[in-house]
Amino acid sequence: MPDKPAIGPSTKLCMSLAGRPGKFGSRFHNRLYELTGLDYIYKAFTTKDLPAAIGGIRALGIRGCAISMPFKEAVIPLLDHIEGSAAAIDSVNTIVNDDGWLTGYNTDYSAVLDLLDHAEIAPSTPFLLAGSGGMAKAVTAALRNRGHRSGVIIARNAATGQALADLYGFDWARSSQDLTAPLIINATPVGMAGGAEAETLAFPAMAIEAAETVFDVVALPVETPLMRAAAAAGRKRISGADVAVLQALEQFALYTGVHPSEEQVKDAAIFARDA
Known part of the structure; x- marks a missing residue:
């Protein structure tokens, strides 16, 4: 050294x-x-x-x-x-x-692209994405540019959620309740260490069970509640780390x-x- x-x-x-x-x-x-x-x-x-x-x-x-x-x-x-x-x-x-x-x-964008490619996620895969902030924009843009055409942006903020969905031609919903997709992605602070929702699942258990791949952008802790639930369900995982x-x-x-x-x-x- x-x-x-x-x-x-x-x-x-x-x-x-x-x-x-x-x-x-x-x-x-x-x-x-x-x-x-x-x-x-x-x-x-x-x-x-x-x-x-x-x-x-x-x-x-x-x-x-x-x-x-x-x-x-x-x-x-x-x-x-x-x-x-x-x-x-x-x-x-x-x-x-x-x-x-x-x-x-924006180095988030290229990192997300690389990880989706490495995980061999088909561009035809429908998705649910939670979030409408800067990181959610990077993930949504990466998905759209990979060829994904079927997806739902989940955001409690109707203005930012609808705007992000409209920008890339996806749907918007206020809640992920009763929604499922093969690929689910958390691009919110839910599950982040030290946050108010550190022990909260970013998606309902039903959505995790129905998914094939679970992607959480939260880096710390590595094992967020969403990542732990995905592991317990035997799903492919992409971590924020x-x-x-x-x-x-x-x-x-x-x-x-x-x-x-x-x-x-x-x-x-x-x-x-x-x-």
Whole structure:
């Protein structure tokens, strides 16, 4: 393992902004900095003043920033440029600072695409997707662009749920009660550690039993109530921890220009999950 330089004036800072900061990103990125010997450090933050926080990234030369709920859409007007899929879905989860020029990316989208492909989910597979925020947009866009044409967006917020469904040509429902599909996906904070619904199932037991594949975007804990129920039912599972690793790895490369080895990524993922 190469020696990581001691923190000093030349150390580059990367960060995250989330409504409820977690440990996964900090541990994953900092472990990779250690394994690759890079002079970087990563710290998680939250804020009640998003414009000031983004101004601080620009003014202080912070190299990169991961963006989580509830800031993925609100951050867009504060940036100088939006790349590719982030522009297409109006959702940013990554900011790269090039000498004061802030560019927004969405690495959630590509991570979801990779995982659906790896799981060999047929594009003809109907789905239920819970959520209508930034992560739900990334998942819905990935599904649509894979060729999925039959799906229902489940969202208690009628305005955002109907808008997301209309944008991609899917149906909307306020509740998943009595609904089933071969693929069910949770893109809400339900089941997230430390949240008000940490022990709540994102879908009714009937929907889990009827599904072939269960996908939960919540990264911590790895074994959410939905993932535990899917395991008990013997269903194929895609976890939020898988999403977190792939999207964070793409962020790491955007920030540093370095592509770690497979062994280094595995080490960092285990380190992050053991928090």
